[in-house]
Amino acid sequence: MNGVTSKQLIGFGIFLLAIFVGVPIVIAATGRWDFYFTLTSVALLSIASAGVWLTFYIGRINIGQGAFALIGAYVSAILVAKAGVSFWISLLVAGLFAAVVSVLIGLPILRLRGVYFAMITLVLTQVVTLVALALPITNGAKGITSIPLPGGISLLGLQILPPFDSMADTKLAFYIMASILMVLTYLALWRLVNSRLGHICRSMQQNEELASSIGVNIAYIRIIIFAISSFFGGIGGALFGSISQSVYPSSFQVTDSVNFMLNCFLGGLGYVFGPMLGTLTLYFGWDLLFTLGKYQLLVYSVLLILVIRFLPNGLLSLRLGKLGKGGGK
Amino acid sequence: MSALLEVCGVTKKFGGLTAVNDVSFDVGQNEILSVIGPNGAGKSTLFKLISSFLRTTSGEVLYEGKRISDLKPHVVARLGVVRTFQETTIFKSMTVRESVIVAQHLRAKASLAGYFWGTRTARADIAAFGRYADELLEFMGMSAMAEELASNLPQGHLRALGIAIGLATDPKVLLLDEPFAGMNPEETMRTVNLVRSVCDARGVTILLVEHDMPAVMNISDRIVVLNFGEKIAEGTPSEIQNNEKVIEAYLGSADDEVGI
Ligand SMILES: Nc1ncnc2c1ncn2[C@@H]1O[C@H](COP(=O)(O)OP(=O)(O)OP(=O)(O)O)[C@@H](O)[C@H]1O
Ligand SMILES: [Mg+2]
Numbered sequence: 001m002n003g004v005t006s007k008q009l010i011g012f013g014i015f016l017l018a019i020f021v022g023v024p025i026v027i028a029a030t031g032r033w034d035f036y037f038t039l040t041s042v043a044l045l046s047i048a049s050a051g052v053w054l055t056f057y058i059g060r061i062n063i064g065q066g067a068f069a070l071i072g073a074y075v076s077a078i079l080v081a082k083a084g085v086s087f088w089i090s091l092l093v094a095g096l097f098a099a100v101v102s103v104l105i106g107l108p109i110l111r112l113r114g115v116y117f118a119m120i121t122l123v124l125t126q127v128v129t130l131v132a133l134a135l136p137i138t139n140g141a142k143g144i145t146s147i148p149l150p151g152g153i154s155l156l157g158l159q160i161l162p163p164f165d166s167m168a169d170t171k172l173a174f175y176i177m178a179s180i181l182m183v184l185t186y187l188a189l190w191r192l193v194n195s196r197l198g199h200i201c202r203s204m205q206q207n208e209e210l211a212s213s214i215g216v217n218i219a220y221i222r223i224i225i226f227a228i229s230s231f232f233g234g235i236g237g238a239l240f241g242s243i244s245q246s247v248y249p250s251s252f253q254v255t256d257s258v259n260f261m262l263n264c265f266l267g268g269l270g271y272v273f274g275p276m277l278g279t280l281t282l283y284f285g286w287d288l289l290f291t292l293g294k295y296q297l298l299v300y301s302v303l304l305i306l307v308i309r310f311l312p313n314g315l316l317s318l319r320l321g322k323l324g325k326g327g328g329k
Numbered sequence: 330m331s332a333l334l335e336v337c338g339v340t341k342k343f344g345g346l347t348a349v350n351d352v353s354f355d356v357g358q359n360e361i362l363s364v365i366g367p368n369g370a371g372k373s374t375l376f377k378l379i380s381s382f383l384r385t386t387s388g389e390v391l392y393e394g395k396r397i398s399d400l401k402p403h404v405v406a407r408l409g410v411v412r413t414f415q416e417t418t419i420f421k422s423m424t425v426r427e428s429v430i431v432a433q434h435l436r437a438k439a440s441l442a443g444y445f446w447g448t449r450t451a452r453a454d455i456a457a458f459g460r461y462a463d464e465l466l467e468f469m470g471m472s473a474m475a476e477e478l479a480s481n482l483p484q485g486h487l488r489a490l491g492i493a494i495g496l497a498t499d500p501k502v503l504l505l506d507e508p509f510a511g512m513n514p515e516e517t518m519r520t521v522n523l524v525r526s527v528c529d530a531r532g533v534t535i536l537l538v539e540h541d542m543p544a545v546m547n548i549s550d551r552i553v554v555l556n557f558g559e560k561i562a563e564g565t566p567s568e569i570q571n572n573e574k575v576i577e578a579y580l581g582s583a584d585d586e587v588g589i
Pocket of ligand 1: 343346348366367368369370371372373374375415
């Protein structure tokens with residue numbers, strides 16, 4: 001159940017090389033600098049998707065991650081733009097704030113199962129959007145704009161990271177930052193799934209009654225998992241706000257929440273790294289279909305249905321086999 | 330005999346239906362007590378009340394003198410009173426060994442965060458879980474199927490896995506709901522002996538619901554008989570076999586496969 005095989009280590013090494021060396025080389029060679037923005041978006045969206053995947057892991061369909069992403073985006077934006085707090089601190093606070101909100105929401109709704117839980121989470125995004133429109137601190141429909149770029153980090157007077165606005169290539173800086181956070185998120189997720197908490201989640205997913213009969217406080221575990229899930233949502237949202245330097249009530253909508261869920265389905269619910277692949281595929285797939293014009297949504301939907309119908313375990317079930325498989329051995 | 334578990338005037342109503350009606354009895358330390366009765370007599374409901382899976386309408390259950398009814402199942406499990414399920418209830422996509430490991434939740438010394446970071450306590454726990462799982466499966470005679478996926482097991486072994494999962498929690502009192510269901514006579518005999526040794530060798534007090542009368546008469550120290558939610562008799566197997574009310578209840582019911 002524990003321990004890492006050498007095959008996994010090599011795979012992880014190749015993955016890191018691809019992100020941090022391969023992609024910059026390819027982009028420099030082709031001159032497609034806009035890809036940095038695209039890939040940065042994929043990275044931050046897959047952080048939020050990782051959270052949704054985790055709620056799937058305890059058998060709950062979560063279509064509300066957009067709500068927590070929006071909360072995270074606003075918390076960070078307000079702290080940075082209005083209170084002058086360092087972005088790096090705001091990032092953490094955004095995640096924690098989203099987690100606290102999710103605990104308050106989760107307490108009453110997490111005992112619901114199946115469609116009932118899904119339906120309520122589906123409403124959450126809209127609720128947060130409306131709150132953002134109504135509150136003075138979020139500036140209503142005007143949103144928060146001109147958010148300063150992340151500052152530097154210094155420790156004991158030593159500068160570890162220069163401020164983003166002093167860098168020559170902020171696109172690259174954002175890409176590296178989002179990628180590092182994505183890697184950390186998935187490492188944490190992988191570790192969690194393979195640790196005792198993960199085993200307990202798996203037991204709850206398979207039978208909550210049996211899990212409680214062996215002494216698992218299922219209500220508590222659900223809350224913990226939902227909080228971690230929303231923490232990832234908040235982090236993803238805060239990153240988004242910082243990269244686009246603006247947050248609006250419409251920055252994350254119900255369709256985004258649905259997409260976070262689809263990313264997990266598409267990549268594979270049985271695989272920790274599934275949502276990452278799902279996000280990448282869905283993001284690029286949608287763009288590739290752009291040429292189809294008004295048929296874009298139709299073709300996209302049909303393809304999704306086909307994938308879910310014929311690959312119920314997601315894209316990763318195609319080739320990877322046991323590599324990166326969640327829970328198992 | 331000092332009572333370990335006391336069921337005191339427990340009643341459970343589902344709407345207009347009284348599933349358990351003012352039932353009282355005691356269970357002594359290291360005893361095997363069976364609860365029998367026709368279908369729908371309220372046996373499973375009684376077990377759910379004892380393990381706090383259901384809330385009582387009135388009455389209470391005491392364990393070591395402390396009230397354990399109307400709590401949460403995991404709290405009661407933590408105190409040492411653990412139930413198994415009448416329906417086949419397992420972790421389908423875990424292997425036998427994984428199931429028995431995850432079921433040792435209550436034996437964990439490290440915190441959940443400790444397992445995440447891999448602290449020394451957590452690593453010691455993990456090693457101990459593995460050892461205990463192997464020991465338990467050996468004891469259950471299930472070592473050969475340790476790596477088998479639970480959903481692939483035949484019915485008889487599924488029951489045994491259910492018992493193993495219950496045992497892995499290190500219970501003081503184990504409530505077995507129809508542990509011999511779906512077993513052939515040979516498997517039943519083996520499991521009867523196993524339950525006996527769970528009681529004798531591991532000091533676990535056993536309550537069990539069962540329709541297999543020969544097995545019940547063989548295994549039980551005492552028997553409580555329910556009919557339409559009410560306790561109609563209590564006594565040793567031979568007392569129960571000769572009890573007028575019991576014979577009447579069984580003959581009166583459509584359930585003639587019981588055959589006392
Ligand atoms: N959750 C519930 N809601 C409503 N009625 C219930 C519920 N659970 C059980 N009952 C009813 O309570 C009565 C007792 O059920 P119970 O399952 O305890 O019987 P039992 O003695 O275990 O029967 P069997 O031998 O068939 O397992 C039955 O009439 C049943 O229909
Ligand atoms: Mg029953």
